[in-house]
Amino acid sequence: xxYRLDDTAADLRERLYFPEVIRGVGILMKxxxxxxFFGREKNPDMLARDxxxxxxxxxxxxxxxxxxxxxxxxxxxxxxxxxxxxxxxACYMCATICPAQCIYIEAGELPDDPIEKYPTKFVIDExxxxxxxxxxxxxxxxxxxxxxxxxxxxxxxxxxQIWDExxxxxxxxxxxxxxxxxxxxxxxxxxxxxxxxxxxAKPFSTVATDEYAQTPGFSVKNLxxxxxxxxxxxxxx
Amino acid sequence: xxxxxKPPAPxxxxxxxxxxxxxxxxxxxxxxxxxxxxxxxxxxxxxxNVVEAAKSVGVEIPYYCYHKRLSIAANCRMCLVEMSNxxxxxxxxxxxxxxxxxITVKTETARVKDQQRATLExxxxxxPVDCAICDQAGECKLQDYYMKYDQKPSRLDMPKVEKGKRVxxxxxxxxDQERCxxxxxxxxxxxxxxxxxxxxxxxxxxxSFITTFDGQPLDSKYSGNVVDICPVGALTSTDLRFRGRVxxxxxxxxxxxxxxxGCNTFLDYLKETTFRxxxxxxxxxxxxxxxxxGRLSYKYLNxxxxxxxxxxxGAAARDLPLPxxxxxxxxxxxxxxAGGALxxxxxxxxxxxxxxVAALVAKEGLGLSEVYVGGRPxxxxxxxxxxxxxxxxxxxxxxxxxxxxxxxxPFAELGPAIEAGRVKAVWAVGTxxxxxxxxxxxxxxxxxxxxxxxxxxxxxxxxxxxxxxxHSEADGTYVNFEGRPQRFELAYWPRGGARPHWALAAELGRxxxxxxxxxxxxxxxxxLGARVAxxxxxxxxxxxxxxxxxxxxxxxxxxxxxxxxxxYRERVPTDAVGDTRxxxxxxxx
Numbered sequence: 001x002x003y004r005l006d007d008t009a010a011d012l013r014e015r016l017y018f019p020e021v022i023r024g025v026g027i028l029m030k031x032x033x034x035x036x037f038f039g040r041e042k043n044p045d046m047l048a049r050d051x052x053x054x055x056x057x058x059x060x061x062x063x064x065x066x067x068x069x070x071x072x073x074x075x076x077x078x079x080x081x082x083x084x085x086x087x088x089x090a091c092y093m094c095a096t097i098c099p100a101q102c103i104y105i106e107a108g109e110l111p112d113d114p115i116e117k118y119p120t121k122f123v124i125d126e127x128x129x130x131x132x133x134x135x136x137x138x139x140x141x142x143x144x145x146x147x148x149x150x151x152x153x154x155x156x157x158x159x160x161q162i163w164d165e166x167x168x169x170x171x172x173x174x175x176x177x178x179x180x181x182x183x184x185x186x187x188x189x190x191x192x193x194x195x196x197x198x199x200x201a202k203p204f205s206t207v208a209t210d211e212y213a214q215t216p217g218f219s220v221k222n223l224x225x226x227x228x229x230x231x232x233x234x235x236x237x
Numbered sequence: 238x239x240x241x242x243k244p245p246a247p248x249x250x251x252x253x254x255x256x257x258x259x260x261x262x263x264x265x266x267x268x269x270x271x272x273x274x275x276x277x278x279x280x281x282x283x284x285x286n287v288v289e290a291a292k293s294v295g296v297e298i299p300y301y302c303y304h305k306r307l308s309i310a311a312n313c314r315m316c317l318v319e320m321s322n323x324x325x326x327x328x329x330x331x332x333x334x335x336x337x338x339x340i341t342v343k344t345e346t347a348r349v350k351d352q353q354r355a356t357l358e359x360x361x362x363x364x365p366v367d368c369a370i371c372d373q374a375g376e377c378k379l380q381d382y383y384m385k386y387d388q389k390p391s392r393l394d395m396p397k398v399e400k401g402k403r404v405x406x407x408x409x410x411x412x413d414q415e416r417c418x419x420x421x422x423x424x425x426x427x428x429x430x431x432x433x434x435x436x437x438x439x440x441x442x443x444x445s446f447i448t449t450f451d452g453q454p455l456d457s458k459y460s461g462n463v464v465d466i467c468p469v470g471a472l473t474s475t476d477l478r479f480r481g482r483v484x485x486x487x488x489x490x491x492x493x494x495x496x497x498x499g500c501n502t503f504l505d506y507l508k509e510t511t512f513r514x515x516x517x518x519x520x521x522x523x524x525x526x527x528x529x530x531g532r533l534s535y536k537y538l539n540x541x542x543x544x545x546x547x548x549x550x551g552a553a554a555r556d557l558p559l560p561x562x563x564x565x566x567x568x569x570x571x572x573x574x575a576g577g578a579l580x581x582x583x584x585x586x587x588x589x590x591x592x593x594v595a596a597l598v599a600k601e602g603l604g605l606s607e608v609y610v611g612g613r614p615x616x617x618x619x620x621x622x623x624x625x626x627x628x629x630x631x632x633x634x635x636x637x638x639x640x641x642x643x644x645x646x647p648f649a650e651l652g653p654a655i656e657a658g659r660v661k662a663v664w665a666v667g668t669x670x671x672x673x674x675x676x677x678x679x680x681x682x683x684x685x686x687x688x689x690x691x692x693x694x695x696x697x698x699x700x701x702x703x704x705x706x707x708h709s710e711a712d713g714t715y716v717n718f719e720g721r722p723q724r725f726e727l728a729y730w731p732r733g734g735a736r737p738h739w740a741l742a743a744e745l746g747r748x749x750x751x752x753x754x755x756x757x758x759x760x761x762x763x764x765l766g767a768r769v770a771x772x773x774x775x776x777x778x779x780x781x782x783x784x785x786x787x788x789x790x791x792x793x794x795x796x797x798x799x800x801x802x803x804x805y806r807e808r809v810p811t812d813a814v815g816d817t818r819x820x821x822x823x824x825x826x
Contacts, residue, residue, distance in 0.1 A: 089369045089370045090370075090479070091368075091369035091370065091374070092482045092485070093369070096482070096484070096485075107479040107480070108479065109478070109479055114402065115370060116370060116402075116403060116479075117370040117479050140368075140369050141369060180367075184399070
């Protein structure tokens with residue numbers, strides 16, 4: 001029983017009937033006007049919305065999102081270094097530890113870089129991924145992260161869920177103090193750029209911080225635009 | 238009392254000789270040296286060093302520079318141990334010190350452990366920890382020993398010494414001078430085994446590095462071995478570099494097909510791709526070396542493979558199932574055999590089992606009395622390993638021909654016979670020919686049945702092309718030029734529709750009406766091996782002696798029963814004797 005009904009006799013006001021009718025219409029009008037004029041609180045932060053006037057809690061998914069906790073493991077990304085090349089050195093540690101065996105790597109050789117090895121192919125089958133995050137932990141170079149805060153975008157084809165290195169390489173670039181391309185220089189990085197990179201470089205963090213947890217700047221709209229740019233349609237054919 | 242004679246003073250005793258070293262104890266086991274290593278009594282031949290003596294009782298003494306087939310440098314200092322006969326109680330290098338009668342060796346004391354840790358710290362001081370890009374990750378003793386003996390973080394608070402990161406020494410070898418720990422194994426190998434002293438150490442102290450002489454590349458034909466013996470990742474192979482991780486690969490005990498020496502190899506593979514050959518120890522054949530050409534000879538196992546049966550030449554070729562192709566081939570061959578215009582071309586690259594069945598079909602199914610010998614053209618030769626004859630099984634072919642009463646005729650006579658019209662049909666077991674130009678004559682044939690590994694000049698002219706599986710995909714035996722039969726084992730199941738030569742020949746025989754049936758290469762040997770066994774005294778088909786255990790992942794006995802790809806774990810334990818894969822089959826199928 002949702003609430004108690006006292007089995008008591010109606011009092012005089014209830015027996016007069018009309019005052020109660022007017023009161024009921026009043027309640028109705030109050031809710032109508034409140035929803036009509038103070039429809040939805042616009043604060044994008046769902047949990048911080050002011051509900052004093054607005055009662056509407058609807059989430060306009062996917063434009064609006066419930067923020068995930070900081071440790072949420074979203075879609076993978078390959079972290080670029082500042083000259084656009086991936087930090088990945090194709091060491092296969094992520095592919096080795098992956099329990100779902102969803103990572104496929106082929107290594108190639110760079111002729112002009114202190115890091116000779118880079119992935120010519122780096123493919124993740126997001127449908128096989130079990131989102132365990134082992135690949136992120138295994139990576140010795142902080143080259144793969146799951147900090148995008150996003151699910152894999154929906155699609156009607158399985159092939160669209162197989163992400164290659166071009167789609168995975170996104171997000172803000174990262175460099176550390178002892179990265180070989182900073183210490184030794186690389187012919188792909190101009191000298192003034194290198195000096196700037198050296199000035200901004202931080203030590204390699206051994207402790208997980210919030211910075212690793214989620215990187216802002218990803219949105220479904222951007223993902224949809226990317227998909228459109230690739231000529232991939234989400235509509236069923 | 239003056240006359241009292243004193244007792245004569247005792248003649249001064251002859252001065253005692255200074256106490257010399259105590260006489261060595263009589264040997265406990267005459268003819269051998271007996272000592273104690275970590276409390277265990279060890280009996281070894283005189284002259285055995287401490288490392289080997291300890292190994293014989295299962296005590297591991299770590300080392301980098303010691304190699305049992307090279308001279309002793311004792312410069313890595315990793316094998317220092319406590320020995321009871323050491324002057325001043327110093328720690329002595331176990332690789333250099335022969336054991337003496339009655340001594341005590343301790344390898345687990347605090348002093349020894351401390352020096353091991355200190356040695357590793359010293360070796361890792363300037364070593365770049367770039368295991369992530371190093372091709373030797375998984376086979377590196379620095380990694381192994383760090384985990385076993387050190388496990389301390391670096392105390393270096395200044396930049397590491399920078400040296401050449403990517404120095405191509407020669408066509409086979411790339412050197413990373415930073416990773417080198419100067420054990421000089423490669424230098425000693427080139428001087429003592431390859432007999433071409435092309436490597437040396439330049440500069441001094443922590444500026445030292447391995448290099449060749451100015452302008453002279455490391456171009457010895459045995460340079461690939463320095464990659465194998467390098468205990469760290471300093472020397473890497475240009476061929477394998479970055480192509481695959483060794484910990485994904487499995488190894489099969491195989492035999493190199495580069496020449497008729499038949500060097501014992503490990504064939505490292507992942508899924509259905511062969512990645513490299515490594516020499517496998519066999520004192521009688523190749524010790525533990527192999528030449529560069531042999532090392533690179535695996536490439537035909539991967540490229541341009543024939544994977545389905547074809548009928549018809551050139552554009553008219555269409556693929557069809559193997560039994561239908563065999564029927565078509567048998568019909569054409571039978572017709573040509575009846576007309577006396579049929580020749581068989583056997584390749585000495587095929588294994589003994591292949592040739593046994595092929596000879597059976599040629600003799601009983603087609604009624605031939607002579608076969609032509611194909612095979613690869615001759616190459617270079619030296620007085621160490623490489624033989625000019627680049628066919629691994631020429632002696633095997635001779636034995637089989639002898640056993641079946643087939644006369645062998647040289648390939649050079651086949652071309653003129655085709656030109657003259659005496660031969661109108663050829664059955665080629667293996668399409669390697671010594672003279673590729675002569676293959677043009679085969680275009681004139683009415684019927685050319687080829688069992689081929691790869692698409693090549695001869696396979697292009699085939700009227701019926703049957704896909705053959707090379708030695709990586711089959712079991713079998715090669716007989717090397719000395720008459721030594723050597724077994725190789727299947728690494729992975731045949732690719733696509735390929736089948737070993739013996740299976741293709743047996744299919745032809747079935748189409749020709751022969752009653753022989755074979756289930757496996759082992760079955761072939763059981764049925765037909767007796768005909769050549771007299772020439773191979775003491776050979777047992779199931780004997781594939783294990784010489785070495787592979788470090789790394791512990792092999793899963795039952796292989797792929799966990800559903801993983803075969804490359805992820807050892808499918809066959811390397812120390813298994815006999816054909817354990819037959820037992821595996823019962824588990825997995």
